Amino acid sequence: MTSNARTVGFQAGERNIFFHILTACNLSCRHCYINTGQHGTTTLARETMEKWLELFANPNKKTNVIFLGGEPTMHPDLAHGISRAKELGMAVTVDSNGYLFNDLLEKTSPELLDYLSFSLDGPDAMVNDPIRGKGVFDICTANMRRAVKMQYNVSVIYTVSSLNIGHLHRMIPLLTEIGVNRFFIQVIGLRGNSAQEPAGGQGWQVSPEQWLDIVPRIATQAAEAGIHVTFPKVFLDKNEVFECAGIVTENFFIFPNGRVYRCPLCEDHPIHALEIKDDKLVHRTGLTEDNFFQLNIAEGCIMNKLLQPDTISYDNKGEPNHRISCCLLKQEILPG
Numbered sequence: 001m002t003s004n005a006r007t008v009g010f011q012a013g014e015r016n017i018f019f020h021i022l023t024a025c026n027l028s029c030r031h032c033y034i035n036t037g038q039h040g041t042t043t044l045a046r047e048t049m050e051k052w053l054e055l056f057a058n059p060n061k062k063t064n065v066i067f068l069g070g071e072p073t074m075h076p077d078l079a080h081g082i083s084r085a086k087e088l089g090m091a092v093t094v095d096s097n098g099y100l101f102n103d104l105l106e107k108t109s110p111e112l113l114d115y116l117s118f119s120l121d122g123p124d125a126m127v128n129d130p131i132r133g134k135g136v137f138d139i140c141t142a143n144m145r146r147a148v149k150m151q152y153n154v155s156v157i158y159t160v161s162s163l164n165i166g167h168l169h170r171m172i173p174l175l176t177e178i179g180v181n182r183f184f185i186q187v188i189g190l191r192g193n194s195a196q197e198p199a200g201g202q203g204w205q206v207s208p209e210q211w212l213d214i215v216p217r218i219a220t221q222a223a224e225a226g227i228h229v230t231f232p233k234v235f236l237d238k239n240e241v242f243e244c245a246g247i248v249t250e251n252f253f254i255f256p257n258g259r260v261y262r263c264p265l266c267e268d269h270p271i272h273a274l275e276i277k278d279d280k281l282v283h284r285t286g287l288t289e290d291n292f293f294q295l296n297i298a299e300g301c302i303m304n305k306l307l308q309p310d311t312i313s314y315d316n317k318g319e320p321n322h323r324i325s326c327c328l329l330k331q332e333i334l335p336g
């Protein structure tokens with residue numbers, strides 16, 4: 001089966017705000033990327049959350065805000081943050097581990113919250129729970145059903161690793177049965193825990209051959225089942241142009257200690273391009289991620305080359321077999 005995936009080019013004039021409002025979480029997923037050494041342990045005060053949202057509001061730009069943690073529903077003022085973001089004209093998403101603390105479904109509404117995303121890494125407890133924790137599958141899927149029943153737009157994020165790639169196809173009947181209409185397939189990154197802990201001897205990452213053989217094919221099948229599927233490009237085709245989102249788009253990854261990154265691959269390092277000081281957004285000087293974005297290399301993404309060199313293979317002339325795309329470049333397949 002061939003894939004009819006379309007690359008979603010970076011949109012000029014659009015901004016995406018990835019807003020970590022706290023780093024605390026009730027779970028301890030084995031691949032968690034939260035790094036409290038770099039991102040702190042603060043839970044933003046309600047007023048600070050509001051002020052920081054206002055820093056990124058721009059009536060002339062389509063702005064998407066994604067509330068993240070830790071587990072963002074542990075923040076008692078998340079529902080307030082959602083309605084403030086909506087007042088500021090933003091499209092709002094919450095990425096949750098599925099526990100939905102503080103009665104989120106009752107405190108907000110499908111009119112205010114455009115998408116509620118659940119992280120689930122397996123089609124059953126046998127696959128999901130060894131990665132995300134005992135009992136997580138049952139709670140997460142029960143809350144997904146509740147949210148669908150209450151008319152929320154529910155999506156699921158599945159982080160593909162060596163531990164679960166063989167079960168990806170089994171997500172299709174599960175999502176269809178629950179009524180999930182968007183599916184984000186994500187690739188495991190070597191940040192946080194997954195950079196430290198091997199996945200039981202075989203490593204977390206899947207090979208280029210496994211990714212290219214399995215992910216586009218299953219994504220096509222999911223779209224045929226009526227689901228809108230998005231997955232990272234990862235490997236550029238020979239004729240495709242490489243673009244670094246740090247240069248051509250406006251993405252901001254905000255952490256509660258005030259660090260603001262432009263590139264998620266940089267988040268384990270104190271090279272953030274911006275920071276929020278006294279509730280003002282300021283550019284940092286010295287060596288920051290901005291300096292790396294300018295470097296053109298044959299392998300594509302510079303941060304991937306620096307942080308994950310093992311993901312690149314070379315031919316006998318020393319040329320990379322695949323150029324690695326920006327980690328933020330996505331492909332999508334619309335329901336067919």
Ligand code: SF4
Pocket residue numbers: 025026027028029031032033034069070071097
């Ligand atoms: S739910 Fe998210 S923040 Fe919490 S432990 Fe898992 S990956 Fe980390």
Ligand code: SF4
Pocket residue numbers: 243244245246247262263264265292293301302303304325326327328
């Ligand atoms: S992932 Fe690579 S290409 Fe994308 S913003 Fe970061 S450095 Fe640039």
